[in-house]
Amino acid sequence: MRRYLVAGNWKMNLKQESALALAKALAAACPGGDTRIDVLVAPPFPYLLPVKQAVAGSNVTVGAQNAYFEQPGAFTGETSVEMIADCGCKAVILGHSERRHVLGETDAVINKKVKAVLAKGLDVILCVGELLADRDAGNTEAVLDEQMKGGLAGISEEQMAKIVIAYEPVWAIGTGRTASPEQAESAHAHLRNWLKTHYTAGVADTTRILYGGSVKPDNAAELMGQPDVDGALVGGASLKPEQFLPIIQAAQGLTR
Numbered sequence: 001m002r003r004y005l006v007a008g009n010w011k012m013n014l015k016q017e018s019a020l021a022l023a024k025a026l027a028a029a030c031p032g033g034d035t036r037i038d039v040l041v042a043p044p045f046p047y048l049l050p051v052k053q054a055v056a057g058s059n060v061t062v063g064a065q066n067a068y069f070e071q072p073g074a075f076t077g078e079t080s081v082e083m084i085a086d087c088g089c090k091a092v093i094l095g096h097s098e099r100r101h102v103l104g105e106t107d108a109v110i111n112k113k114v115k116a117v118l119a120k121g122l123d124v125i126l127c128v129g130e131l132l133a134d135r136d137a138g139n140t141e142a143v144l145d146e147q148m149k150g151g152l153a154g155i156s157e158e159q160m161a162k163i164v165i166a167y168e169p170v171w172a173i174g175t176g177r178t179a180s181p182e183q184a185e186s187a188h189a190h191l192r193n194w195l196k197t198h199y200t201a202g203v204a205d206t207t208r209i210l211y212g213g214s215v216k217p218d219n220a221a222e223l224m225g226q227p228d229v230d231g232a233l234v235g236g237a238s239l240k241p242e243q244f245l246p247i248i249q250a251a252q253g254l255t256r
């Protein structure tokens with residue numbers, strides 16, 4: 001059965017002191033050996049190494065929020081997958097709506113990044129999600145299909161073992177407006193069916209699909225309790241232990 005993953009996307013927030021305090025609080029609450037669920041945090045690049053050290057020995061793993069697809073070289077301001085792996089990261093978040101809609105990343109760019117991350121043996125958390133206008137126009141599933149097709153172009157069935165999908169409706173990210181459990185389940189079931197159609201029933205059964213978009217302690221259990229929701233990608237609420245820990249505990253309590 002799919003194991004829950006609760007991932008915290010810290011975005012461009014925190015400073016070294018607050019990032020380390022948060023990492024230590026999470027590590028203390030998620031000791032090594034407690035493998036009921038997977039927990040991951042994605043700090044800003046400058047804090048990857050100290051956060052990795054702060055959670056060493058715990059059940060908290062560290063990921064990056066982005067990566068560049070080229071090999072190390074003359075790419076000012078970019079960070080290679082090799083460097084991210086060298087910092088001890090296990091995964092990279094790709095295709096986040098802020099990268100798509102603020103930084104202008106296309107499915108083609110995201111696909112190159114997916115391939116680059118997999119080539120170095122790291123996991124990918126691939127975010128997909130529709131704008132409010134897409135939902136209002138009844139285009140949610142078409143948008144999700146397009147993003148899945150583009151982001152996963154050329155990715156084999158074997159490689160899918162290293163991919164987690166995160167359904168993040170853009171209208172629910174950082175807005176306080178959460179998808180209802182029914183809306184989330186409907187999108188997740190659609191994505192799982194897409195995996196079945198484009199890969200195999202086995203890939204559909206084993207690929208984790210996280211929900212992201214204003215997940216909070218008071219809605220986490222209901223959202224993650226949906227049959228096709230395998231955890232959460234959490235932004236704002238992952239910045240405070242008193243909000244992130246209850247979300248982690250909600251997943252632990254639901255463990256399948």
Ligand code: PEP
Pocket residue numbers: 009168172173174175176212213214215233234235236237
């Ligand atoms: C996110 O950034 O992935 C996210 C879901 O943010 P928030 O939880 O703040 O809506």
